[in-house]
Amino acid sequence: MNKKFLFVLSLLMIISMSLSACSGSAATEAPASTDEKVEIRVWGHQAPAFNAADQAMFDAFTAQNPNVTIKYETFPWDVFIQTIQTSLPAGNTADVILIPGGYTCRYAAGGQLLEVPADVMTLDAAKEMFYAAPLGGQTCDGKLYGFPAEYNIEYGGAYVNPALFEAAGLTYPPKWDNWDAVVADAEKLTAVGSDGVMTVAGLHYANSDQLFTYFLAGILEQNANYFAEDGKHFNFNSPEAIATIQKLMDMAQTNKVVDPIIFNADSEWVGESFAQGHNGIGILGSWYAGDAKLAYPDLKFDYVTLPPMMGSEYKFASVGGWGYVVGKSTQHPDIAWKLAAFLGADQANVLAFNSTSGTVPAMKAVAADPKLLESAPFIAATLPLLDYGQYQGFLTDPDQLAYEIVYPTILDAIQGNLTAEEAANNINTAANEMVDAAQ
């Protein structure tokens, strides 16, 4: 009897503990009176510039709302993503989360995020206030779920190294009229050692984000679309897609401005490679300027505007950008939304955030504010492009599409192992299988 009793007791304890650990608390309205002490939890990823900017705004918010205390919890990127993936469905999240743009619709569609109340902001008002691309990252099925804090743009700008330009006898800072001019300069910047190993890539565009960004942008610049007619599947083997891949291949194989076996996402990553003088023109978002200044204080560089690659007009897709959302499990939705709006919809605060973090503003008024460039001058190269961006759309699984399908396939092609047609067909097949598998 004792053995059975102990066994049953142990089993019950395990099951009850497991169930209690896995069950989430339902969102309940608990409006706080002005005197009631309220603690609001905020989650974000660990990034010194972001965290410092957020903390300054939390201090300002709590000064205005003395009954509110804010518990700010940050996680390394991987842990952060895994934490929200498991905690949001379980209903154990913080009240306010600074979430990447591509993730909002995924969780909103699953009912795990609260819609922005109309008295806080309507979608129409948000369209007036924010650029379309970052706002797209915070909307789902025509509903607004958060406030974009920044505009993620990996397109249209590049880091240039003055010492390498000078050594190659090129004009600095460069002003390119078209993409051919960029490639011509890159050819002169490229250096190969006596052993045949490329020591300086004239133009490093073989990073994962850049190949993905320029693949989508190349299609859009030719006035085509990468979505199929149903809006869910993809049309990645169109003539425009093949032409874009061919262009990326030609720069490596004909112009030889990069050796993609040495220079790619896992070897000679564009940012570090640029900082070490291993590439003359490094295509990367302006966000890296802040990190480079901290990590390499003596590094001399500029961030300049690139011309369109496949057409005469700028067109690109953006993942959106980080934004403030409110989890469905919050016990204090009113205060959570008040804080989210304070962080993401107040012009002065947004300016402070973008200036401190060095991020591109999602708010139009902030982008037009001259004070922004005083603290983040590297953003200047991308500001003229912000109106040309569109939200990338619902890509089913953006990470899988970018990092497991598009990037490795195009890298394989530019390394000389696939033709442009083969690469486009492989991407198209794999991407549509991904969509089908998720149905």
Place this chain on the structure above:
Amino acid sequence: MPFPTKRSHLFRRLLRHPCPPTRSALGIIMAGGAREEQERLAATFFILPQGMPMQITPLFKKEVLGDSGKLMAKQRRFAYTGIVPILLYMGLFTLFPILWAVVMSFFSYTPIRQGTWFLGLGGQNPFVGIDNYIELFTGTGKPAEVFRLAVKNTFLFTALVLPMNLIITLPLAVLLESIGERFKTLFRAIYFLPTISSSVALVIIWSYMYAPGWGLLSIMFKAVGLVPPKSWLQDPNTIYFGVPLAMLCVVVAHVWQDFGYNLVIFVAALQSIPKTLREAARVDGANIWQEFWLVVVPLLRRTVLLTSVLTVISSLQVFVIFQLLTRGGPKNQTQTMLLSIYENAFRFANNLGLSAAMSMILFIIILILTVTQFRILRTEWEY
């Protein structure tokens, strides 16, 4: 020294126990001496590394102990008090996740979809039977294709690591055993250092060594007039005897990091071989080579088996070095099962159902190897 009659009786019974592992566990300390002495030692050290907790259980059984007096009842209570919290801990953090993974493998489950109240299963996370397993074995989707490649890569990695590890560790252990005690300890510590160092730090060191052009290995190659590969870790087109260069690089880094374990086991095993046996061989005219091959190696057969099985099992579960050094690239040439499970569960798609099915396949492979290990290790051995 008098030996308690009851315990002496107990251990005599244990020595005749029908379960071979029980006998073999005790057998470790049965190297010579009187039977009584062996029993006394066995009584002192009956909880041995190979003894496993399950072999202690008979000590508390009425039929083994014969009389269940107050002392035995107290011992039973003590045992339960100690075991129940561990059982609860194991249940919550080991058994439940395993059961949960088994259940999930039969669902199209992802935590970002809303299921029913019962652990999120059902609803938008429907029951799919063995579809996940069928997909992994026959599917044309990217995750399934990559997983099948990952299975092949994992076995290739293991097949390379095992012989390389043994070829290095066994002779090195014999060399270590032959030098003075002070240097032996020093070298043993040096060789064991990588094993206890942070894997992340070691991978960073190796990534600098493998850096293309300016890495230490490339510089060394150039210094001796050789042409180094263009890229050690990222060139998908450099393949030697069917093995991608990137895989070879990871194998070398892993063996360097991991061989300390087997070295220590071999050194311990060599120390337990009675000197009389080796001396007898020498008296009979054996040279050092013959002594090694005809005396030492046969006596280490069981240890070689043990280290082989442990190395195989640990190789199947290597993750950090692949994740940080190559992330499965180039072209999935270093993609392993564990990396696939991680990427499908947490990096891409959040398809925990499919990942759970992958982990079940890995579990079954390791289970088969472990059962094989137990069967092999049941062989009688005494010296």
